[in-house]
Amino acid sequence: MSVKSAPYYWLVCDHEGCEAKSTEGGDFSAWEEEDSAWEEAMNSEWSEVAGKHYCDQHTLIHDPEEKRLPAEWEVVDDIAIMDPDGWDRKNFQESWNTPITYDDWRSRMIRCTVARPLREWKREAGK
Ligand SMILES: [Zn+2]
Known part of the structure; x- marks a missing residue:
């Protein structure tokens, strides 16, 4: 048997002190494609502001x-x-x-x- 590993993707909120993950409450804990992780985050009201990513709770105050x-x-x-x-x-x-x-x-x-x-x-x- 040979074991292999590959990177998986999810987003973490950039708001100071917040550790929210974009996959929380979703069906998957991570995605094989970076784009899929991003897409799921966007569907859960996440946003990107000046290169940083914020969860649905913190999008409001950084936008x-x-x-x-x-x-x-x-x-x-x-x-x-x-x-x-x-x-x-x-x-x-x-x-x-x-x-x-x-x-x-x-x-x-x-x-x-x-x-x-x-x-x-x-x-x-x-x-
Ligand atoms: Zn947050």
């Missing part, structure tokens, strides 16, 4: 085209903005209701007073 309302990013990051210094206070409603990218959200959010996690804060505040 420079993806814009969401600040209130939606609050849920993604699980924080609550208490004092919105990162937003235009004179036109707050308009500013707060403008969809922005995750990068934009992060740069504004770090200038604000925030409470985390959002879920607990909402519970305490009875919201």
Whole structure:
């Protein structure tokens, strides 16, 4: 008997700290062809951004085209903005209701007073 081996392919999410594999929950744990691994990942909402690959959970925050309302990013990051210094206070409603990218959200959010996690804060505040 002679034993042989060959490479098999799957994708791993490039988001820091995430170890999601593109084949999780699928019928196969790896693919013989790189293209098949990629195709399956794309079918499971993975994406490629600037040469990096992200799972369905992290595609959203790395996609420079993806814009969401600040209130939606609050849920993604699980924080609550208490004092919105990162937003235009004179036109707050308009500013707060403008969809922005995750990068934009992060740069504004770090200038604000925030409470985390959002879920607990909402519970305490009875919201
Ligand atoms: Zn991920």
